[in-house]
Amino acid sequence: MSMRLRELIRAVRACKTAAEERDTVAKECAAVRTAFKDEENPYRHRNVAKLLFIHMLGYPTHFGQMECLKLIAGHSFPEKRIGYLGLMLLLDEDTEVLMLVTNSLKQDLNHSNQFVAGQALCAIGDIGSPDICRDLAGEVVKLVSNGNGYIRKKACLCLVRTIRKCPDMIENYVDKVASLLTDRSHGVLVGALTLLIEMCGAVPSLIPAFRKLSPQLIRMLKNLVLSGYAPEHDVSGLTDPFLQCKILHTLRLLGAGDRELSEGMSDILAQVATNTESSKNAGVAVLYECVRTILGIEADSGLRVLGINTLGKFLLNRDNNIRYVSLNTLTKVAPGDFKSIQRHRGTIVDCLRDPDVSIRRRALDLVSLLVNDQNVRPLVKELLGYLGTADADFKEDLTSKICRVVAKHSPSRRFQANTIIQVLADAGECVQDDVLASLPTFIAADNLLQSHCVHALFRAVEKSQSKQSLCQTAVWCIGEYGEHLAHASTAHEDDASQEAVPIARVTGVLKGLMESSLQPMTVKIYTLTALLKLASRYPSHKAQIGAIVERHQSSIVVEVQQRACEYSMLMQLEQGFLKELVDHMPTPDDEALQEATGGVG
Amino acid sequence: GRGEVGGQSPEEMIKFLILVNKQGQTRLARYYEDRSGMSAEERSTQEADIVRKCLMRGEQQCSFLEFMGHKVIYRRYASLFFIVGVDDDENEIGVLEFIHCLVETLDKHFENVCELDIMSQLEKAHFVVDEMLINGFIVETNKTNILEPIRFLDKAT
Numbered sequence: 001m002s003m004r005l006r007e008l009i010r011a012v013r014a015c016k017t018a019a020e021e022r023d024t025v026a027k028e029c030a031a032v033r034t035a036f037k038d039e040e041n042p043y044r045h046r047n048v049a050k051l052l053f054i055h056m057l058g059y060p061t062h063f064g065q066m067e068c069l070k071l072i073a074g075h076s077f078p079e080k081r082i083g084y085l086g087l088m089l090l091l092d093e094d095t096e097v098l099m100l101v102t103n104s105l106k107q108d109l110n111h112s113n114q115f116v117a118g119q120a121l122c123a124i125g126d127i128g129s130p131d132i133c134r135d136l137a138g139e140v141v142k143l144v145s146n147g148n149g150y151i152r153k154k155a156c157l158c159l160v161r162t163i164r165k166c167p168d169m170i171e172n173y174v175d176k177v178a179s180l181l182t183d184r185s186h187g188v189l190v191g192a193l194t195l196l197i198e199m200c201g202a203v204p205s206l207i208p209a210f211r212k213l214s215p216q217l218i219r220m221l222k223n224l225v226l227s228g229y230a231p232e233h234d235v236s237g238l239t240d241p242f243l244q245c246k247i248l249h250t251l252r253l254l255g256a257g258d259r260e261l262s263e264g265m266s267d268i269l270a271q272v273a274t275n276t277e278s279s280k281n282a283g284v285a286v287l288y289e290c291v292r293t294i295l296g297i298e299a300d301s302g303l304r305v306l307g308i309n310t311l312g313k314f315l316l317n318r319d320n321n322i323r324y325v326s327l328n329t330l331t332k333v334a335p336g337d338f339k340s341i342q343r344h345r346g347t348i349v350d351c352l353r354d355p356d357v358s359i360r361r362r363a364l365d366l367v368s369l370l371v372n373d374q375n376v377r378p379l380v381k382e383l384l385g386y387l388g389t390a391d392a393d394f395k396e397d398l399t400s401k402i403c404r405v406v407a408k409h410s411p412s413r414r415f416q417a418n419t420i421i422q423v424l425a426d427a428g429e430c431v432q433d434d435v436l437a438s439l440p441t442f443i444a445a446d447n448l449l450q451s452h453c454v455h456a457l458f459r460a461v462e463k464s465q466s467k468q469s470l471c472q473t474a475v476w477c478i479g480e481y482g483e484h485l486a487h488a489s490t491a492h493e494d495d496a497s498q499e500a501v502p503i504a505r506v507t508g509v510l511k512g513l514m515e516s517s518l519q520p521m522t523v524k525i526y527t528l529t530a531l532l533k534l535a536s537r538y539p540s541h542k543a544q545i546g547a548i549v550e551r552h553q554s555s556i557v558v559e560v561q562q563r564a565c566e567y568s569m570l571m572q573l574e575q576g577f578l579k580e581l582v583d584h585m586p587t588p589d590d591e592a593l594q595e596a597t598g599g600v601g
Numbered sequence: 602g603r604g605e606v607g608g609q610s611p612e613e614m615i616k617f618l619i620l621v622n623k624q625g626q627t628r629l630a631r632y633y634e635d636r637s638g639m640s641a642e643e644r645s646t647q648e649a650d651i652v653r654k655c656l657m658r659g660e661q662q663c664s665f666l667e668f669m670g671h672k673v674i675y676r677r678y679a680s681l682f683f684i685v686g687v688d689d690d691e692n693e694i695g696v697l698e699f700i701h702c703l704v705e706t707l708d709k710h711f712e713n714v715c716e717l718d719i720m721s722q723l724e725k726a727h728f729v730v731d732e733m734l735i736n737g738f739i740v741e742t743n744k745t746n747i748l749e750p751i752r753f754l755d756k757a758t
Contacts, residue, residue, distance in 0.1 A: 058645025125735040
């Protein structure tokens with residue numbers, strides 16, 4: 001005894017656990033199966049409806065497939081309807097039994113009742129297999145010219161599937177498109193344009209032929225845009241924005257690669273871009289499609305600028321969806337429309353602060369593309385500004401972008417070094433290994449840079465020892481170039497001079513690192529090595545430095561203990577020998593430098 | 602053209618349309634691309650996963666996310682998430698507009714539609730969708746045209 005669908009729904013809702021639901025469904029499926037065995041089965045309609053529900057819950061319903069076919073083959077329209085719905089939901093084009101419905105489909109396509117024919121068209125359009133599409137193509141094509149708009153519009157989309165499944169048949173239908181575009185029904189027009197776009201996608205060589213239709217399309221668009229209030233098609237004050245978008249999409253396809261045609265559509269595109277209201281979503285949808293078309297065809301620079309400026313306005317919209325699509329599109333065209341996008345740089349940079357993380361990311365991608373040799377200083381400064389307040393996820397993206405951008409466009413190695421040092425200080429945990437490795441290389445290349453960097457790094461690590469990569473880099477630098485700390489660094493256009501640092505202060509910081517329980521082993525062994533080097537660079541302080549090192553000869557960390565012992569012994573060596581041992585790293589050759597700086601300097 | 606266009610690979614406008622509530626229960630599901638790959642169970646699990654992803658996002662965040670290589674566009678109306686999977690190149694704002702059209706049409710038909718309406722008259726909801734979409738492409742957006750056949754057939758049966 002099977003229950004009504006409503007009862008089943010209620011029963012399922014009442015289930016408190018997944019197991020309970022499984023049981024209830026299983027029981028009902030068994031009842032339905034039994035009912036199906038009965039040829040007469042008066043409740044076939046209701047049972048298939050239940051299967052649709054059960055299928056949606058995620059349970060297998062293969063046993064219901066044949067029942068759908070039986071319903072379709074019957075004469076009752078409500079039963080046919082459920083049968084077709086079942087067909088579309090429970091089967092797919094690979095299901096073997098689908099073939100069996102071909103005959104019913106053929107009959108229904110020619111049915112006198114438009115709704116029956118409509119159902120059949122919908123079913124073919126949704127899940128027609130290549131065989132079914134081929135077998136019934138003749139009928140479908142006839143219906144494309146049917147007197148009834150209801151049938152025509154569905155037949156168009158049915159044909160879209162046909163040509164997808166049987167691309168060899170496309171040539172047969174190309175001529176249909178032109179006549180369909182004179183149709184009065186908007187549904188048919190949308191369908192016809194979808195067909196056109198589909199054909200061009202599959203057979204691009206058809207595009208030149210279809211170009212002849214563009215004057216018609218332009219006129220169509222003009223009518224929609226300039227017509228007054230049309231109650232039948234009005235959406236938020238626009239006349240059929242969906243059709244407008246479809247036409248714009250088609251024009252984009254046809255205008256691409258054709259200068260003359262692109263020029264011919266400039267007027268209407270400019271008109272749409274300028275006159276469409278952007279206060280409602282429907283208007284923005286049309287504007288967006290219009291901009292995509294402007295940027296996709298061979299538009300002149302004036303029109304392109306209009307497109308970019310429209311996107312720029314989108315960035316100021318309250319709706320974050322609109323900001324998002326704007327950033328997305330600008331990123332795609334950034335290389336080509338560099339200059340006109342630069343004008344909106346301020347707004348784009350503001351988006352780095354957007355509450356929505358996907359917008360922040362897109363803005364970051366776009367800003368990175370906008371950096372050039374001229375604006376790198378102010379832009380990097382802005383990006384560094386965000387580093388402090390960025391959340392963990394965004395910090396990583398930001399860090400890697402800053403490093404990449406500065407590697408590519410830095411005006412000088414000094415600027416690059418400064419940037420990386422600040423990144424280390426603010427977000428050291430996010431810095432990639434290859435960036436970390438590159439810094440020592442190019443500091444090593446330049447005397448003045450060495451002096452400046454060791455001062456900057458020393459002060460940074462003196463201020464805060466919380467970032468491991470900063471500590472490591474700073475400590476390495478202090479060891480390697482510590483002698484520069486005894487003098488002030490030279491002033492430079494980018495940086496003020498930094499005063500000399502007494503050695504005691506330096507060793508104080510290093511001592512602090514050694515004694516901190518928060519510092520990882522790597523930092524400590526780097527520090528020991530730095531202390532060894534300093535002992536050589538500042539022979540007068542060897543004793544004090546030696547004392548710091550000695551204290552760790554009994555460290556419980558083997559690596560630290562070993563080094564402390566060995567270095568203590570090394571410090572006993574004769575000065576000349578020690579000096580040679582810990583002499584400066586050789587200046588990197590040009591190739592290594594190129595790699596490290598990413599080509600700068 | 603410069604930049605994006607293309608139009609080389611055939612695209613569905615809509616690959617799937619699902620209505621899911623906060624608890625991850627699917628109230629309506631239509632799939633328009635080649636779907637022979639997934640079993641009913643797999644699909645159901647995926648639907649719950651998608652809505653979970655939507656739920657994780659705050660009010661501030663935009664209506665687009667990525668799921669298993671698809672671009673997903675969603676909007677919440679009362680207790681239901683209307684979720685649409687599209688191709689990368691689709692006009693997202695246009696899709697949002699279509700979703701809104703669907704909601705308004707359902708609203709007109711069911712008179713202040715709510716989740717329970719969709720649940721208890723599932724086939725009806727499907728019939729409305731079928732008047733608007735075929736194979737993931739828009740076939741009709743005029744509410745009168747969409748609902749006329751449905752009302753006519755309701756009276757006849």
